[in-house]
Amino acid sequence: MSLSPYVRILGRGPGRSRSLTQQEAAEAMALILSGEAAPEAVGALLMLMRYRGETPGEVAGFVEAARATLPAWPGPAPALDWPSYAAGRTRGLPWFLLSARLAALAGAPVLLHGWNSHQQAAASVRAALSAAGIPEARSMQEAADLIAAQGIAYLPLEAFAPRLLDLLRLREILGLRSAVNTVLRVLNPALAPAAVQGVFHPPYRELQADACDLLGQPAMTVLKGGGGEFERHPSKDIALFGTRNGTRWEASAPALEADHRRLADAQPDPADLARLWSGELTDPFATAIVLGTAELALETCGRAPGLAAEAWSTRHTAHAA
Known part of the structure; x- marks a missing residue:
């Protein structure tokens, strides 16, 4: 799989680009964390988000994907x-x-x-x-x-x-x-x-x-x-x-x-x-x-x-x- 669809969403130019939805952001981060995304595309995606300013939905989607890769917490959650x-x-x-x-x-x-x-x-x-x-x-x-x-x-x-x-x-x-x-x-x-x-x-x-x-x-x-x-x-x-x-x-x-x-x-x-x-x-x-x-x-x-x-x-x- 490729990050290019998500890079394209962010970078198509004035009047055509937009931020990622929460679901799209989760998909993009899951791909990044899998190690399958090209490093050039990872850098492009992150810097386009930096230029545009990340949105709450993008942050939440990234967090959802990141949490899915973490080991389960072994015990009662801290307060x-x-x-x-x-x-x-x-x-x-x-x-x-x-x-x-x-x-x-x-x-x-x-x-x-x-x-x-x-x-x-x-x-x-x-x-x-x-x-x-x-x-x-x-x-x-x-x-x-x-x-x-x-x-x-x-x-x-x-x-x-x-x-x-x-x-x-x-x-x-x-x-x-x-x-x-x-x-x-x-x-x-x-x-x-x-x-x-x-x-x-x-x-x-x-x-x-x-x-x-x-x-x-x-x-x-x-x-x-x-x-x-x-x-x-x-x-x-x-x-x-x-x-x-x-x-x-x-x-x-x-x-x-x-x-x-x-x-x-x-x-x-x-x-x-x-x-x-x-x-x-x-x-x-x-x-x-x-x-x-x-x-x-x-x-x-x-x-x-x-x-x-x-x-x-x-x-x-x-x-x-």
Whole structure:
């Protein structure tokens, strides 16, 4: 089979081209993931979508096809899906890792998954996992086991979807992001009932929310976050998009404090994550990031307000659910 019919739909020229339907997008991605599509056609398809701007239906169709190739999640679904695929050129430490750990501690088991390129070593999510106290899994089975034991795990993309990683890394050849970046944020490989997502460019908030609506995602919150991750800036009002009870939803959240520090102002030191968690480091701004982000994540899971602060105050004696 060939991708040419789908490339033709997207690229026939002014007045004749159109976006793919959700079904067409699913068919095209299934062909790509099968390995049968010519690499030139894959690049053409992704770059035409990039030029036109991917639609919610295209993202949802790609996700449907990608999910069909994944191993089944081996056990109960985690409460919360937390993707981490931002390039992170403009961010400091990934404080959101502590937010994810705090959400797990508050009783919402978390699957973090991702792959991060272009990050300076000190701010890399993968490099900071140990300092944040989050175990890294080597397979879906190991991730499920870690979540059962500790409430949280990080699953790298290459450990469960190496072909999607190949597609993501086409950015290194083509020089531009593609719809695959959006697909991975929406993928939710364990089909968790709640999901949180970050974006760097604001228009992608509604795109991802609409795609999740098409996919029937019960609960999801997406925001413009630090470096493109799900991480709220505590001194800014934020717009929230997503789904609640399987339908589209929008809201806003006011600033938490007056400190207008940039997230990347300080030279990042991953050890500060461990120091903040242990109490050795006192940093009200970083603490506000952690608690504010965790509160939004827990709200997405349907948990009561104030649970993040409660879990933070008892973190040294409590255990993850």
